[in-house]
Amino acid sequence: MDKNKLIDNIVLLEWKQFQATQNEGGRASCQDDFETFNIMRQSQYLAWYDDVTESYYNDLLTAESKPWNLVTEKYARMMESTAPEEYKNLADKLPKLSPERIEKQEQIISKRVKWEEDFAKKFPALHDTARPIHTSQDTQWETSFETYARGEISTYSDKTVDLYLKMVEDMDSKGQNLSEITVLYMVKFYGYESLEKANERYEKEND
Secondary structure, eight states: OOHHHHHHHHHHHHHHHHHTOOOTTSSOGGGGOHHHHHHHHHHHHHTSOHHHHHHHHHHHHHHHHTTOOHHHHHHHHHHHHHOHHHHHTTGGGSOOOOHHHHHHHHHHHHHHHHHHHHHHHHSHHHHTTSOOSOGGGOOSSOOOHHHHHHHHHTTSOHHHHHHHHHHHHHHHHTTOOHHHHHHHHHHHHTTOSSHHHHHHHHHHHTO
16 A cells, blocks of 8 residues: 555544544544644654554554544553552553563663754754653643653554664664654644744744
């Protein structure tokens, strides 16, 4: 399947699961904003290697067949940090992850956090529009990049995590930064030709 079509299918499946995800405080405003959701998710998958994207698509199809909602699981896992008391009531309902699996995830997350830190230093005005980086910055109302990544990666199959880890290691060996690649796709959706141009615009807006 063409990668763009594959990504479209992924986003539509995720949107369907997002619509079915129940929020304690009622329906979230972002659940009515497909345009932003589409841009954010498209940008993520355009930055991935093809084999990782294909494997994750199969994860979504497997989840649909059970049925199991990976988006609901993602948000539930984030609550381990953002709402620990509520998380205690959900933990036993979530798929168990082996110590080996968790170790691989944490290797990925460690590198993703480092890349995000590097991105924030290089494009500070642009990063100011993003989530805080570290789990230590989580609150009940705001989820960090690290916690979001941990929640999301925890929903992937073992195969997808293995491929994701290989991708991260390969990008690192080439001096690439996945945060930069992802946000470049994102700002291009909004009409900017480069990260530098987008950062410059945000600097002016915040003067």
